[in-house]
Amino acid sequence: MTFINFSKLNLAHLFLVLSFFSLASFADSPKQDSTDPSSYYLMEASASFASGDWDIDDNGQADALTDGLMFLRYAFGLSGDSLLNGLISSDSVITSSAEIEAELAMVYASSGDIDGNGTVDALSDGLLLLRYLFGLTGNTLTTGVVGDGATVTESAALESYMSGLMPQAPYIQLNGNAFVSHEQATTYNDAGATATDVTDGSVEVFKTGAVDASVAGTYILSYSAADSEGNVSRTLTRSVTVADTTAPTITLLGEPAVEVELDVSYEDAGATATDTVDGLVEVVTTGSVDTSAAATYALTYTATDGVGNVATTTRTVIVKEPSAETINVSATNNGGWAYIIDGVSKPEITLKVGTTYTFKYPASHPLRFSTVSDGIFNGGAEYTQGVDTSVENQITIRVTSSTAQTLYYYCRIHARQGGIITVK
Numbered sequence: 150m151t152f153i154n155f156s157k158l159n160l161a162h163l164f165l166v167l168s169f170f171s172l173a174s175f176a177d178s179p180k181q182d183s184t185d186p187s188s189y190y191l192m193e194a195s196a197s198f199a200s201g202d203w204d205i206d207d208n209g210q211a212d213a214l215t216d217g218l219m220f221l222r223y224a225f226g227l228s229g230d231s232l233l234n235g236l237i238s239s240d241s242v243i244t245s246s247a248e249i250e251a252e253l254a255m256v257y258a259s260s261g262d263i264d265g266n267g268t269v270d271a272l273s274d275g276l277l278l279l280r281y282l283f284g285l286t287g288n289t290l291t292t293g294v295v296g297d298g299a300t301v302t303e304s305a306a307l308e309s310y311m312s313g314l315m316p317q318a319p320y321i322q323l324n325g326n327a328f329v330s331h332e333q334a335t336t337y338n339d340a341g342a343t344a345t346d347v348t349d350g351s352v353e354v355f356k357t358g359a360v361d362a363s364v365a366g367t368y369i370l371s372y373s374a375a376d377s378e379g380n381v382s383r384t385l386t387r388s389v390t391v392a393d394t395t396a397p398t399i400t401l402l403g404e405p406a407v408e409v410e411l412d413v414s415y416e417d418a419g420a421t422a423t424d425t426v427d428g429l430v431e432v433v434t435t436g437s438v439d440t441s442a443a444a445t446y447a448l449t450y451t452a453t454d455g456v457g458n459v460a461t462t463t464r465t466v467i468v469k470e471p472s473a474e475t476i477n478v479s480a481t482n483n484g485g486w487a488y489i490i491d492g493v494s495k496p497e498i499t500l501k502v503g504t505t506y507t508f509k510y511p512a513s514h515p516l517r518f519s520t521v522s523d524g525i526f527n528g529g530a531e532y533t534q535g536v537d538t539s540v541e542n543q544i545t546i547r548v549t550s551s552t553a554q555t556l557y558y559y560c561r562i563h564a565r566q567g568g569i570i571t572v573k
């Protein structure tokens with residue numbers, strides 16, 4: 150075995166070698182991310198074996214920047230880490246220096262003397278292979294690298310020799326990642342795989358396995374390809390994990406913010422929830438509204454799907470402080486007593502729910518309410534719900550939604566003095 154033949158080491162050679170090495174480390178740098186599990190390719194269990202072709206790392210393809218540089222470094226006498234540093238790619242199938250060296254030893258001994266001069270030399274055979282794998286042909290393949298005493302010197306013959314040791318089965322690569330997480334109940338579109346053959350070009354990929362996106366689980370898809378001569382590529386697999394990671398969607402019934410009158414019962418409209426996998430799911434409401442205390446309350450609606458994804462939404466319920474209004478009432482006698490409000494005699498008045506009204510009346514005309522026109526003068530009773538007469542010469546009524554819708558105001562002393570009240 151001959152290693153570096155320093156007699157051949159001229160500047161042009163040195164430049165070529167250095168540029169190939171630096172190119173290699175540059176081009177391979179993105180492949181070095183060993184922390185990303187998705188960058189690994191799964192292989193079906195198949196023992197790697199020394200194939201005797203230029204595909205040193207057994208990924209199915211002879212590449213300049215991996216296999217070619219391995220051969221060149223080996224021919225330079227490198228071994229172990231210095232042989233492999235930067236040359237193992239994400240889809241290299243064999244990666245240990247022992248296995249790589251076994252592959253190299255076989256191809257080196259059986260086929261390494263490319264120019265037929267009787268020895269395997271880095272700066273002739275090694276560079277010839279590297280150039281060939283880079284796609285160089287003709288003079289650009291051979292210039293300056295055919296060894297002393299070479300018996301094969303024509304580029305056509307060298308190309309023919311080297312092509313004979315290209316891996317013959319198609320080279321297959323996954324499109325997309327080897328590990329895929331897929332949202333359950335959404336359409337799964339597989340990215341597939343691509344296969345190329347050194348003689349047939351692009352060849353069809355056969356896939357086995359299927360993903361049922363409606364059922365959670367891990368699915369394995371396998372891809373392989375064969376060329377027109379029946380050479381079969383290695384088999385790649387993809388692991389697709391289908392899972393429901395989406396929380397239910399809650400639909401609030403009614404408005405997200407609701408105002409309620411003090412002391413008026415509140416019935417919440419609730420909410421519904423649907424999940425992409427589970428369909429309708431239960432909604433649990435937490436929180437409460439105390440309509441006897443004016444404040445802002447929050448109701449929280451929670452929906453949980455079958456695998457524990459949780460959605461929540463809230464509603465704000467505001468129990469309002471009643472607003473207050475004062476109405477000054479006078480009385481006049483124009484052929485019978487009448488209350489005057491805003492300059493109008495015995496007007497029809499409207500009271501709004503949620504408001505507390507205070508009527509201030511003349512001492513001799515105490516104003517009262519009844520559900521009957523003219524109250525006690527017409528067989529009716531005094532209406533007292535929400536009514537306060539504790540302050541002299543005034544009557545206060547807190548109007549809520551439970552206040553009678555139609556009321557009458559009248560004078561406790563004089564008949565036919567009042568009018569009708571509409572509650573809205």
Ligand SMILES: [Ca+2]
Binds near residue numbers: 205206210212215216
């Ligand atoms: Ca390879």
Ligand SMILES: [Ca+2]
Binds near residue numbers: 263264266267269270
């Ligand atoms: Ca040689």
Ligand SMILES: [Ca+2]
Binds near residue numbers: 318319348349377380
């Ligand atoms: Ca083939």
Ligand SMILES: [Ca+2]
Binds near residue numbers: 395397454
């Ligand atoms: Ca879900």
